Amino acid sequence: MTNTVPRILIVGGGYAGFYTAWKLEKHLRKGEAQVTVVDPLPYMTYLPFLPEVAAGSIEARHAVVALRRHLASTEVVTARVTKIDHAHKVATITPSEGEAWELEYDQIVVTAGSVSRTFPIPGIADNAIGMKAIEEAVWVRDKLLSNFDKAAALPPGPERERLLTVVVVGGGFAGIETFAELRNFASSLLKKYPQLTFDETHFHLIEAMGRIMPEVSLKTSEWVLKDLAKRGAYVHLDTQVTGAVDGNVELSTGEVISTDIIVWTAGVMANPQVVKGSDLPSEQRGRITTQGDLRVIDADGNVVEGAWAAGDVAAVPDLTGGGVGGFCVPNAQHAVRQAKQLAKNLTAVLRGELPKDYIHKNLGAVAGLGLYNGVFQSGNIALKGFLAWGAHRGYHGLAMPSWERKWRVLWGWWNNFWLGRDVVNLEAVQTPRRFFDEFASRPRPPQPAEAPAKPAAEKAPVAEKAAAAK
Structure with a gap:
């Protein structure tokens, strides 16, 4: 140059x-x-917060970092x-x-x-959604809330339960956190919907391996399985998804799960x-x-x-x-x-100096499993429940770049502690022009032109014939 x-x-x-x-x-x-x-995209997404965004515990805009705001002298090209x-x-x-x-x-x-790593399974590309972007987390949250609204207006039956069924594919950290947060969120929503019962909500996690969360010890992962089972969440191990056409998730075991929400977290x-x-x-x-x-x-x-x-x-x-x-x-x-x-x-x-090697020993793994519940593993040290949940929020709250972003996240957590999670459903934001379009006035369509009237000279012979007939 x-x-x-x-x-x-x-x-x-x-x-x-x-x-x-x-x-x-x-x-x-x-x-x-x-x-x-x-x-x-004009922002960086803090991916560990996506499950909490999907569960309504964090405001979506607080889980992203605007590049132009925090990069003072860097040229940003979208x-x-x-x-x-x-x-x-x-x-x-x-x-x-x-x-x-x-x-x-x-x-x-x-x-x-x-990006999300998928396989050519029928229906997955058309019906599933990932958990790699803030937009995906927001969609899942609004979709779940919308489904609760729809289900509450229906009589008990298969269609109502289909709307209240969630399938998550992949038992790694992203999958387990998303699965547990959504289960916790759905349970809390039932207080707002007296028409619905806990037994009508169904949460299924599909994992192809014989265990979940390979980042933690087997003992810790087994504790997570038991904890999820207590909360009415089903984990299918050694099971693969073979199809997902028209919302019917087919499993390698022969089971078919009818659902309206399929979240794919099976690798990147x-x-x-x-x-x-x-x-x-x-x-x-x-x-x-x-x-x-x-x-x-x-x-x-x-x-x-x-x-x-x-x-x-x-x-x-x-x-x-x-x-x-x-x-x-x-x-x-x-x-x-x-x-x-x-x-x-x-x-x-x-500056003509020598670079140094990157050396970092993994500090451990921490995951949130819904409000006031989590798991933490570092070497042989394992924490479960409330302490692990506190470690999860403490670590990620501090890891969020810039104090401006940290305060927004912490302030949101503080407000939710006293006021509860916001359950406003903004699914309609996906089609914002619908409200305007429905009632907007439009020009009338052009009317067909009328046939031109005949001149008086052409009408005269007709009148004369009529007089002669009399």
């Missing part, structure tokens, strides 16, 4: 992308580099990176409207995150659009390969100059030896810490 100031392009504004830019603003001197973040030509250090930027354009860079940081994969649209090297699972200092490397282990990657989109070696397959697992804990180290390393390289 001809520009004397190095341009750093960050592809993706999620955990790793936001934190990389945020920390670069702290480490770089004024005018030392120009940083640009490109993401189709668009997609559809091609990375690192050989020429050019990226193709495609906005939602208008023509695509090219952006040259000196250093590129790929932090495009992950590196963002394929970014990886496949790039000439950067990737491994078998579709992640960009890096070495310990987060610089991209090729199949021979050679550093690809000017290229970095972190978060779920990257295959980062776990130098502590604790990672599955030798790599860091795709979670928020690693993404945030990798981003912080990447910002330091990138700053060091720009």
Whole structure:
């Protein structure tokens, strides 16, 4: 590039992308580099809060971080990176409207995150929803509330129970937290709907493996199973979904569950659009390969100059030896810490210094299982119930970036403690023009033209014939 100031392009504004830019603003001197973040969304979503958003415990806007508000000197571009030509250090930027354009860079940081990993099961693509975006969590919350409203207006029977049935696929942390939070939320809603009974609500979690939550010990996961069973939630282990057409979830056991809400949390994969649209090297699972200092490397282990990657989109070696397959697992804990180290390393390289390896031993796992209930595991130490729930909220409340966001989340929790969860259903916001469109005045359709009247000269012969007939 001809520009004397190095341009750093960050592809993706999620955990790793936001934190990389945020920390670069702290480490770089004024005018030392120009940083640009490109993401189709203008905000970072704090994913661990999505189950609580779905259960109405956190206001949706408080679980996201506006990029433009918290990145003071970083250029934010709301668009997609559809091609990375690192050989020429050019990226193709495609906005939602208008023509695509090219952006040259000196250093590129790929932090495009992950997307839900699905399988070609009939009906899943058309009827299920993930739990990877704030919009999905909001939809699930409003859909559940809407279904309660509809069910309360129906007589007891199969259709009413179908509306009150929720199926979650996947027994990892995201699935269990979503499942438990929704079960807890539904139980609390019954107080507002005296027409409905607890026995009419059905919650099913489908897990292909023989256990749930592999991040915790077997003993702890068994406790979670027992706790869910006490709350009337059903967990199907060693079971797969074979179909989901027309809301009928078919299981490998032969059972069919009729439902209106299917939440898919059965794994994630590196963002394929970014990886496949790039000439950067990737491994078998579709992640960009890096070495310990987060610089991209090729199949021979050679550093690809000017290229970095972190978060779920990257295959980062776990130098502590604790990672599955030798790599860091795709979670928020690693993404945030990798981003912080990447910002330091990138700053060091720009100044002619050597980068340092990313080394972080997993601190443990903590999950919320509904109000006042949770589970925590760190090594051989396990907490269950209220203490674990407090640890869950304490950890994530502090982990939320910026005090502005922390206070909004904490204030919401405080209000809910005294006032209860807000149960306003805003499903109609998905079709906002319906209210205006229903009563809007429209121009009348054009009327067919009338036949022109005949001239008097043409009418005369007719009158004369009539007179002669008399």
